[in-house]
Every structure is written in structure tokens, then in C-alpha cells.
Amino acid sequence: METLTVADARRLALARAGLVPSPRKGRPGRAAAHAxxxxxxxxxxxxxxxxxxxxxxLVLLARLEGMDPALGExxxxxxxxxxxxxxxxxxxxxxDLWPHFAFRRRGFVxxxxxxxxxxxxxxxxxxxxxxxxxxxxxxxxxxxxxxGPGGWWRLRPSRIVADALWGTGELVVRERRGxxxxxxxxxxxxxxxxxxxxxxxxxxxxxxxLRAFEGHGWAEERTVRNTWYFRGKDPSYRAALRSLEEDGxxxxxxxxxxxxxxxxxxxxALAARLRRRRPEEGRGVLLSPFDPLLWDxxxxxxxxxxxxxxxxxxxxxxRKYGYYCMPILAGERxxxxxxxxxxxxxxxxxxxxxxxxxxxxxAADRKAADAxxxxxxxxxxxxxxxx
Numbered sequence: 001m002e003t004l005t006v007a008d009a010r011r012l013a014l015a016r017a018g019l020v021p022s023p024r025k026g027r028p029g030r031a032a033a034h035a036x037x038x039x040x041x042x043x044x045x046x047x048x049x050x051x052x053x054x055x056x057x058l059v060l061l062a063r064l065e066g067m068d069p070a071l072g073e074x075x076x077x078x079x080x081x082x083x084x085x086x087x088x089x090x091x092x093x094x095x096d097l098w099p100h101f102a103f104r105r106r107g108f109v110x111x112x113x114x115x116x117x118x119x120x121x122x123x124x125x126x127x128x129x130x131x132x133x134x135x136x137x138x139x140x141x142x143x144x145x146x147x148g149p150g151g152w153w154r155l156r157p158s159r160i161v162a163d164a165l166w167g168t169g170e171l172v173v174r175e176r177r178g179x180x181x182x183x184x185x186x187x188x189x190x191x192x193x194x195x196x197x198x199x200x201x202x203x204x205x206x207x208x209x210l211r212a213f214e215g216h217g218w219a220e221e222r223t224v225r226n227t228w229y230f231r232g233k234d235p236s237y238r239a240a241l242r243s244l245e246e247d248g249x250x251x252x253x254x255x256x257x258x259x260x261x262x263x264x265x266x267x268x269a270l271a272a273r274l275r276r277r278r279p280e281e282g283r284g285v286l287l288s289p290f291d292p293l294l295w296d297x298x299x300x301x302x303x304x305x306x307x308x309x310x311x312x313x314x315x316x317x318x319r320k321y322g323y324y325c326m327p328i329l330a331g332e333r334x335x336x337x338x339x340x341x342x343x344x345x346x347x348x349x350x351x352x353x354x355x356x357x358x359x360x361x362x363a364a365d366r367k368a369a370d371a372x373x374x375x376x377x378x379x380x381x382x383x384x385x386x387x
Contacts, residue, residue, distance in 0.1 A: 001252045001253065001254055001260075002251055002252065002253040002254070002263070002268060003253065003254055003255070003256060004218055004253055004254075004255055004256070004263070004268075004271060005255070005256050006255055006256065006257060006302070006303060007332075008218075008271045008274070008275065009217065009218040009255055009271070009303055010303040010304060010332055011271065011274040011275075011277070011279075011332055012217035012218055012263070012267055012270060012271045012274060013216060013217050013218070013293060013299075013303055014293070014329075014332055015217065015270060015274060016039075016214065016215055016216055016217040016267065017039075017040075017215070017216075017291075017292060017293040018036060018039050018063045019062065019063065019285070019293065019329060020274075020277070021280060021283060027066050027067070027068075028064035028065075028066060028067040029067075029071070030071065030075065030080075032064050032067070033060050033064065033067065033071060033072070033075055034075070034080075034081055034082070034094075036059070036060055036063050036064065037075075037082065037092060037093075037094060038094050039214070039215060040211075040214075040215040040292050041087065041093065041094060041097060041208070041211040041212075041214075041215065042087040042088045042091035042092070042093050042292075043056050043059060043060075043075075043091055043092045043093075044056065044059075044087075044088050044089050044090070044091050044290050044292070044295070045084075045089070045090045045091060045092065046288075046290050047179065048312065048324060049342075050323065050324045050340070050341055050342065051324055051326060051340040051341070051342060051349075051376075052069070052340070052342030052344075052349060052376070052380040052382065053069045053072060053342075053380065054072070054073070054179070055288040055289075055290040055291075056072055056073075056092070057069050057071075057072025057073060058072075058286070058287075058288035058291075058326070058376075059072075059287075059288050059290070059291050059292070060072045061376065061379050062285050062286065062287055062288070062291065062329075065375065065379075066379075067379070069379055069380055073176070073179065074176075075092060076092055076173065076175050076176055077175045078174060078175060078189060080095075081094060081095045081096075082094065082095055083095055083098055083172060083173070083189075083190065084172070084173035084176075084181075085098075085101055085104075085166075086101075086104060086167065086229075087101070087228060088226075088227055088228060088229065088292075088295070089229075095190070095191075095194060096194070097207075097208075097211075098190060098194050098195075098197075099194065099197040099198060099199045099204070100199055100204040100207055100208055101204075102198070102199065102201075102204065103201045103204060103205070103236070104167075105167065105168055105169040108164065108167030108168045108169075109168050111167075114164045114167055114168070117160055117161060117164045118161065118164050118165075118168075121157050121160070121161045124157055124158055124161045125161050125164070125165060125170075128143075128158065128161060128162060128165065128171070128183075129165070129170065129171070129185075132171065132183065132184060132185055133185065136184075137174050137182050137183060137184040137188075138182070138183055139177070139180050139181070139182055139183075140159065140162070140180050140181045140182075140183070141180055143156060143158040143159050143162060162183055166183070169186060170185075170186075171183045171184070171185065171186070172184060172185070172186045172189050172190065174188075174189050201236050202236055202239060202240065202243070205230075205236045205237055205239070205240035206240045206243055206244060208227075208228050208240075209224060209237070209240045209241060209244060210244060210249060210250070210264075211227075212224045212227035212228065213250055213262065213263065213264050213267070214264070215227070215292055217263060217267045217270075217271070218253055218255070218261055218262070218263040218267070218271075219261050219262065219263070219299075220259060220260065220261040220299070221241070221261065222296070222298075223261075223296050223299055224241070224262075225237070226295075226296065241262075245262065248265065249264065250262040250263065250264055251263060251264075251265060251268070253268065255302070257302075259302065279331030279332045279333075280331050283330065283331065283368065283371065284328055284329065284330045284335075284367075284368030284369055284370070284371040284372030284373075284375070285328070285329050285372050285375065286326040286327070286328060286329075286338060286340075286372045286373065286375070286376050287326060287327045287328075287329055288326065289308060289310045289324070289325065289326065289327070291327075294308050294327060300334070304333065304334045306327065306334040306357070308327060309321055309325060309337075310324075310325075311323060311325065312324060321337055321339060321353060321355055322337075322339025322352055322353045323339060323341075323352075324339060324340070324341075325337040325338065325339045325353075325355075326338050326339075326340060328368065328369050328372050329372075330364070330365060330368035330369075330372075331368075334357070335356060335357055335358075335361070335365040335368060335369065336354065336355050336356035336357055336361070336365065336369055337354075337355050338351055338353070338354050338355075338369065338372070338373060339351070339352045339353040339354075340352065340373070340376070342380060342382060343382075344382070347381075347382055347383055348382055348383050348384075348385045349373070349376065349377040349380060349382040349383065349384045349385070350385055350386075350387055351373060351384060351385065351386050351387060352387045353387070354369060354373075354386075356369060
């Protein structure tokens with residue numbers, strides 16, 4: 001079994017996540033944003049925009065300095081090489097992976113929950129599909145019906161049915177406007193050759209598992225499984241792992257601390273080259289708490305010694321750091337976190353709290369934190385101010 005040091009695995013994770021800076025010229029546009037999504041195979045969507053941009057835009061801004069933040073909201077348009085589906089949560093996914101998710105669309109059809117929704121509301125489903133065929137695309141906000149009792153999470157029946165039809169592939173998200181989904185029929189949005197293409201489930205699973213390693217570098221089984229929310233005992237998923245190991249696409253690899261996982265041979269070679277790279281400690285960048293590097297909290301603790309905390313749902317009096325804290329990356333270390341709030345009418349990005357990991361942080365960490373905040377503020381066209 002191959003062995004990596006924690007430092008090796010950490011550098012490799014940063015490189016595979018696209019967070020090892022490399023020289024580039026020009027203002028990043030759609031092609032650069034698509035390349036970031038291609039790197040992981042997904043860009044997780046989230047609604048919260050308190051820091052001035054939603055998570056999917058923040059992920060792109062962390063990698064594409066100088067990008068227009070508005071681009072992060074408008075990538076999914078007709079003709080774009082993307083589709084929206086349940087990948088790592090609701091995500092924008094490269095178009096060539098549409099056939100790979102046929103197993104998940106079939107799973108929605110078989111699922112007791114979603115099958116039950118479509119059975120109970122068959123008339124609603126038929127009405128939505130007929131409306132879409134005859135009248136064209138429609139917005140989520142166009143859906144009629146009253147919300148049920150119990151709060152906002154009790155969605156209108158038509159909204160639930162639209163989600164079920166999205167899951168089965170009978171409806172797709174054509175685009176988003178103001179983060180509102182625009183629903184349409186798949187044949188009017190996706191290329192015919194993509195819709196016709198059929199990939200056996202075993203091949204699809206192999207591709208998706210390998211895609212997970214491409215985005216992570218070294219990874220434990222839990223990280224690979226949760227990249228696409230596979231079921232751990234799913235025979236096709238377990239078979240894909242065995243197959244990739246048998247043909248040498250991945251090799252068993254343990255950390256020096258004993259944790260076992262796998263890595264691609266080319267990533268082990270990359271890890272060896274990265275040992276000679278000097279980290280840019282003074283170059284700070286803010287990361288979304290939903291960044292692909294960070295969503296596996298146990299992995300972040302293991303590789304970075306850093307505890308990612310999302311306190312959105314924690315009562316204010318019990319929060320340790322703040323409502324929406326963004327970790328600060330400096331070189332190959334996570335040196336702190338900033339709780340930010342965009343005040344657009346005043347033209348300010350307010351730093352409500354800044355927490356550095358060390359009680360007596362070196363000047364380099366504070367410099368990196370200030371640089372990270374200034375970088376995001378500049379991208380948003382706001383002035384950074386302290387609370």
C-alpha cells in the first residue's frame with residue numbers, strides 16, 4: 001500500500017481543487033467557469049447571499065480572480081454545456097454527464113417517496129407536463145396552489161410534483177433567473193445526442209467514482225461516496241471501486257496517521273512534485289463553507305486541522321463565530337474565518353467578525369486575511385469595513 005504524509009495529501013487536495021495559483025491573463029469568462037465545474041463534475045447551488053454572492057459564485061471567485069460575480073448566477077442558460085440535477089446536492093453538472101445519471105432518474109421513479117407523490121398527484125403532474133408542452137417554459141413562481149400547514153418547508157403540491165418530475169427527468173431546469181428555476185421539457189433543452197446516449201450503470205458508476213478522485217486527490221471511501229451521495233452498500237458502487245482498483249485506475253493509499261483510502265497513480269506523482277512547491281502564504285482567499293474542498297468536515301479536520309462551522313441555523317446567542325463564516329486559505333493553511341455581510345445600498349462589505357486560528361497570529365496570517373477580504377470586496381464592487 002502506498003503512503004502519503006498529511007502534508008502531501010493536503011497539497012494534493014488543494015491542487016486538485018484548483019486552489020494552487022497559476023499565472024493567467026485576461027478577465028475570466030464563461031469558459032473558465034465551465035472549466036472549474038468540469039474539474040469537479042459539479043457546482044453545488046445554495047440560496048444564501050448574505051456575503052454578497054451565493055455559494056456557487058463564491059466557489060468560482062475563489063479560483064477565478066477578476067471574474068464578474070454576476071456570471072456565477074447566469075451560467076445555466078440554453079445552449080450552455082451544463083444541466084441542473086441532484087449531483088452533490090442540487091448542482092450544475094457538465095452536460096456530458098447527463099447519461100451517467102440515468103440510474104438516479106430511475107431511482108426517483110422507483111422511490112416510494114417520489115413514486116407516491118406522482119401517484120397521489122397524477123392529475124397535477126399531467127397538467128404541468130401538458131402546460132409545458134402547449135405553453136412553453138414556466139417559472140417556479142408560476143406554480144399555483146396553496147402551501148400546506150407547518151411552515152415554508154411544506155411546499156405547494158405543484159412545487160413538489162415539479163421536483164418529482166425533475167428527479168425522474170420528465171422536466172429539466174432550462175435556466176435560472178434571479179435564482180428562480182425555469183422548467184421545460186428535456187427535448188427542448190438538451191441536445192438530442194445527449195438524450196439518446198445510453199451508458200450501462202456499471203460504466204456510469206466507474207466514471208463518477210473516478211471523477212470524485214479527480215476532484216479530491218487522495219480520498220477515503222466516505223468522501224468518495226458522499227461526493228455523489230451514493231449508498232454505501234449499493235452493489236454497483238462497490239463494484240465500481242473494485243473495478244477501478246483492479247485495473248490500476250486507483251491504488252490503495254494510506255496516510256501516515258493510518259487512515260486508509262485511494263488515489264490515482266497520476267495524483268501520487270503530482271503529490272511528489274508538489275513537495276518542491278513553495279506555498280504562497282501571504283496570498284489569502286475566502287472560501288464558501290460549501291466549497292468542494294470543505295464540505296467533508298472530517299476530511300478538513302484531518303488534512304488542515306481546521307473545524308468548519310456553519311452556524312446559520314444556530315441561535316445567535318449560541319454562535320461561536322457568526323452567521324455565515326467563510327474560511328480563509330493562506331497558501332496551504334486555513335488560518336481563520338470571516339463573518340461577512342454585504343450592505344449594497346451603503347456600498348460596503350461589512351466584516352462582522354474576524355477570527356484567526358492562533359491566539360497570537362503571525363503578521364502573515366493577518367495580512368492574508370486582509371488581502372482575502374479586500375479581494376472579495378473588490379470583486380463585489382464594495383468597500384470593506386470593520387464592524
